[in-house]
Amino acid sequence: MTRLLLRGGRTLVDGRIVEADVVVDGATLAHVGSPGSGSADVVVELSGALVLPAFVDGHVHATDTGLVLTGLDLSAARSRDDVLDAVAARTRALRGRPVLGHGWDETAWPDRTLPTAAELDRATYGSLVYLSRVDVHSALVSGALLATAPAAARADGYDADGWVRREAHHVVRAVALGSVTASQRAEAQRHMLRTAAARGIAHVHEMNGPGIGGEDDLRTLLEVAADPALPDVVAYWGQTAADGGLDALRDLGAHGLGGDLFVDGALGSRTAHLRSPYADADTRGALYLDADAVADHLVRCSVAGVQAGFHVIGDAAMDVVADGLVAAAAVAGRDRVRALHHxxxxxxMLDARHVSVLADLEVVASVQPAFDAAWGGPSGMYVDRLGPERGVRLNPYADLAAAGVALVLGSDAPVTPLDPWGTVRAAVRHRTPGKGLPLADAFRAHTAAAHRAVGEAPEDGLRAGGPATFAVWRADPGDDGWPDLDSPPPTCVRTVLRGTILHDSGDLEEVAA
Structure with a gap:
């Protein structure tokens, strides 16, 4: 087996960025340390590149992300006409096939008027059109799609003008995604995983469930991810234990029964559940599970030895989850609940009590700092939806960390891009002063902490005897050798998983030793 020496670079050892050589022997790191002390068959000249543990994206939707990467991305749209023009162009390319798009965000438009179902029909000559909002908790759909999904008209959240939410959204989404063939789905998933690898990500946590992708979708993804040349996938299944979730988890090979198991919705779609109404609409959002259901799910999972979890955003929804956690600990036992790190x-939207409950019961907070970068601050979407007092208090990462809550960072792709250094930067440069993380802590939350959240226990850096899983970066050095967050983002030149190269830009020179 060929031993590989990565020479002339820097790496993370004992929490510090230092000059070091790295020797790869198969799936294992044989040496990480002083330059000149490792032997190998082939030498890779790093020329100052940075070798770090590969990233873990703690929250993704593989199929949706792949479909956006290979299809209609509406994130750059700034008006109703932009959306209609993009949809019309996509329709011509698809020649009558369904049009699936994602990423529009009307809060970034000067004129927030949305396309109607009738306008989408005219732009696409009557095609089926499904355009998920950036948060994927609502969508714009054509009249043709509404006609194909008549149950939507009887569901909560239906709008004949085409902006569907809550249960109506779930109905039309199932019909829209049903138009994706098995081969298209697999190719989208493969494309997403390759893209992740090219961005220094070697592991992803997939959030799937009956109303998201479905059993066939998850089975296909896990089959695709069995390819050793693609990143690892750890799957979460969003179904309650009371509804047969434990059987589904075992059948599917999922790790946990949670992820996007919805307690509420999203702020952008005004479906996150709030204590007080939204600032820009007379609604408090939607609640999908009450405290009794949350507690029941946690108890059943705790007794079964399965990690549970929920999607939760609004403050009232957090009240429900906190109450459910406390009740579950009283029934299943505090130690049993803590041991599983739900x-x-x-x-x-956390307050001091929520943070205290999470810390006491050793609950992991899987968070997405790019949300704050996109929607935080005094003039962002959060303030639009919640007003200036509530809108600047979201995502208190520093408070969680200070209380001892384990943080895992992710993208929620396709809601925000697969961009781990962008995620780290957003966690450090929080839009609310005092709520961000130190750079090293943010990096740890995007690497080692994410492994621990699924029951693994890696080191915070690279070490001899550990797995040969790492990414190599070209980056301008900043404080203490970490990438300078004010410079252009680091460029990934190689990603390796257990000794297998997942991505190689061709930038590294290899010579015989």
């Missing part, structure tokens, strides 16, 4: 996805 996790919450997003957990954006």
């Amino acid at each position: 996790r919450l996805e997003h957990a954006e």
Whole structure:
């Protein structure tokens, strides 16, 4: 087996960036340390490149992300006409096939008027059109799609003008995604995983469920991810234990029964559940599970030895989850609940009690700092939806970390891009002063902490005897050798998983030793 020496670079050892050589022997790191002390068959000249543990994206939707990467991305749209023009162009390319798009965000438009179902029909000559909002908790759909999904008209959240939310959104989404063939789905998933690898990501946590992708979608993804040349996938299944979730988890090979198991919705779609109404609409959002259901799910999973979890965003929804956690600990036992490190996805609107409950019961907070970068601050979408007092108090990462809550960072792709250094930067440069993380802590939350959240226990850096899983970066050095967050983002030149190269830009020179 060929031994590989990565020479002339820097790496993370004992929490510090230092000059070091790295020797790869198969799937294992044989040496990480002083330059000149490792032997190998082939030498890779790093020329100052940075070798770090590969990233873990703690929250993704593989199929949706792949479909956006290979299809209609509406994130650059700034008006109704932009959306209609993009949809019309896509329709011509697809020649009558369904049009699936994602990423529009009307809060970034000067004129927030949305396309109607009738306008989408005219732009696409009557095609089926499904355009998910950036948060994927609502969508714009054509009249043709509404006609194909008549149950949507009887569901909560239906709008004949085409902006569907809550249960109506779930109905039309199932019909729209049903138009994706098995081969298209697999290719989208493969494309997403290759893209992740090219961005220094070697592991992803997939959030799937009955109303998201479905069983066939998850089975296909896990089959695709069995390819050793692609990143690892750890799957979460969003179904309650009371509804047969434990059987589904075992059948599918999922790790946890949670992820996007929705307690509420999203702020952008005004479906996150709030204590007080939204500032820009007379609604408090939607609640999908009450405290009894949350507690029941946690108890059943705890007794079964399965990590549970929920999607939760609004403050009233966090009240429900906190109450459910406390009740579950009283029934199943505090130690049993703590041992499984149940996790919450997003957990954006937290108060001191919520943070205390999470810390006491050792709950993992799986968070997405790019949300704050996109929607935080005094003039962002959060303030639009919640007003200036509530809108600047979201995502208190520093408070969570200070209380001892384990943080895992992710993208929620396709909601925000697969961009791990952008995520780290957003966690450090929080839009609310005092709520961000130190750079080293943010990096740890995007690497080692994410492994620990699924029951693994890696080191915070690279070490001899550990797995040969790392990424090599070209980056301008900043404080203490970490990438300078004010410079252009680091460029990934190689990603390696257990000794297998997942991505190689061709930038590294290899010579015989």
